[in-house]
Amino acid sequence: MRAIQIQKFGGFDVLEYVENAPIPNIQKNQVLIKVHAAGVNPLDWRIRNGELKLLLGADFPMILGNDVSGTVVSVGRQVSRFKQGDEVFCLLDAHPQPSWTGFAKSGGYAEFAITREDTLALKPKNLTHIQAASVPLAALTAYQVLTQKAGLKRGQKILINGASGGVGLFAVQIAIALGAEVTAVCSSRHQELLKSLGVSHLVNYQQQDFKTLNQHFDVIYDVVANSSWWSCRHLLTKKGIFISNVMSLDSLLATQLYPITKRLGLSQQYTFAWVKSSAKDLAVISEWIAANKIKTFVEKSFPLNEAKAAHQASESGRVQGKLVLQIIKE
Numbered sequence: 001m002r003a004i005q006i007q008k009f010g011g012f013d014v015l016e017y018v019e020n021a022p023i024p025n026i027q028k029n030q031v032l033i034k035v036h037a038a039g040v041n042p043l044d045w046r047i048r049n050g051e052l053k054l055l056l057g058a059d060f061p062m063i064l065g066n067d068v069s070g071t072v073v074s075v076g077r078q079v080s081r082f083k084q085g086d087e088v089f090c091l092l093d094a095h096p097q098p099s100w101t102g103f104a105k106s107g108g109y110a111e112f113a114i115t116r117e118d119t120l121a122l123k124p125k126n127l128t129h130i131q132a133a134s135v136p137l138a139a140l141t142a143y144q145v146l147t148q149k150a151g152l153k154r155g156q157k158i159l160i161n162g163a164s165g166g167v168g169l170f171a172v173q174i175a176i177a178l179g180a181e182v183t184a185v186c187s188s189r190h191q192e193l194l195k196s197l198g199v200s201h202l203v204n205y206q207q208q209d210f211k212t213l214n215q216h217f218d219v220i221y222d223v224v225a226n227s228s229w230w231s232c233r234h235l236l237t238k239k240g241i242f243i244s245n246v247m248s249l250d251s252l253l254a255t256q257l258y259p260i261t262k263r264l265g266l267s268q269q270y271t272f273a274w275v276k277s278s279a280k281d282l283a284v285i286s287e288w289i290a291a292n293k294i295k296t297f298v299e300k301s302f303p304l305n306e307a308k309a310a311h312q313a314s315e316s317g318r319v320q321g322k323l324v325l326q327i328i329k330e
């Protein structure tokens, strides 16, 4: 099959377009998907350059890509919810059991990929495969952070730093759908879009450091991870929570020192969040998309053999919404 694989960790040049990668074999609780489109995420180039090798291993040749939209080709004997021909999307996880590291074993930048049944949901009918492939990783991250880590409630105030990227645009829309009052931090070129989504307040990071705001938030979600619990704690309510998706030394210290800082009267919490593949969570996201409560924004799609250009664009850190690789023309 056609695929983008790597034989070693490194820069853009390690991405190889091949036409003879083997089609992966399914196990009893897995589904083989003909991939129409695959999402491109910062996670992919973090895996490519070896940043996550201690966590996710170094099993070469490695096919990158974690979220896909496509058609079911065949199912393992224990699979009961899906059948050949179903149009599905998911954050791939082909580990035999759910695991906290999760993620693809045979990745999505390929004509075929495998995943466990309990990671899959039916593709929302109102999305193309390109749009659907842009959803799982970013939307699941935002949904799990806001509902499971932050327990965000109607009327609460949340600040989202990095509101214009893949995760940020979902976080903004999910927070609004949950009834929260959203302050979004982004640059001038994304302000119109964020206003149109219904954010209550905008902070242009090119003109103002959000840390100088004279306000309190129940939740600060630092999607771009360029601040810290320590530097933001004055912006949090007494029981406020600071959440980041990127583990840093500063955030590691904040987690380790939390029992001590809490006793010293600093009750605001720090939490690190790591996305998990979940059919149940994806089904909720899918319903919200079908009901037009949330939308996906695809800045650009690339053919599979232009994965290098897609990685260059993602690594620039300037994307509005999402990037996608198109594997089959619709």
Ligand SMILES: NC(=O)c1ccc[n+]([C@@H]2O[C@H](COP(=O)([O-])OP(=O)(O)OC[C@H]3O[C@@H](n4cnc5c(N)ncnc54)[C@H](OP(=O)(O)O)[C@@H]3O)[C@@H](O)[C@H]2O)c1
Pocket (backbone or CB within 6 Å): 041, 042, 043, 046, 137, 138, 141, 161, 162, 163, 164, 165, 166, 167, 168, 185, 186, 187, 188, 189, 205, 223, 224, 225, 226, 245, 246, 273, 274, 275, 314, 317, 318, 319, 320, 321
């Ligand atoms: N732990 C997990 O499970 C998990 C899951 C998903 C993502 N992540 C991590 O979370 C991070 C964000 O992911 P993503 O997919 O949202 O990234 P992304 O789509 O690449 O984010 C790009 C966006 O960030 C904005 N941005 C850049 N610098 C900014 C700044 N100083 N202040 C505010 N906004 C800024 C950019 O807007 P401009 O045009 O203004 O530059 C752009 O719109 C990545 O590091 C990713 O690896 C972790």
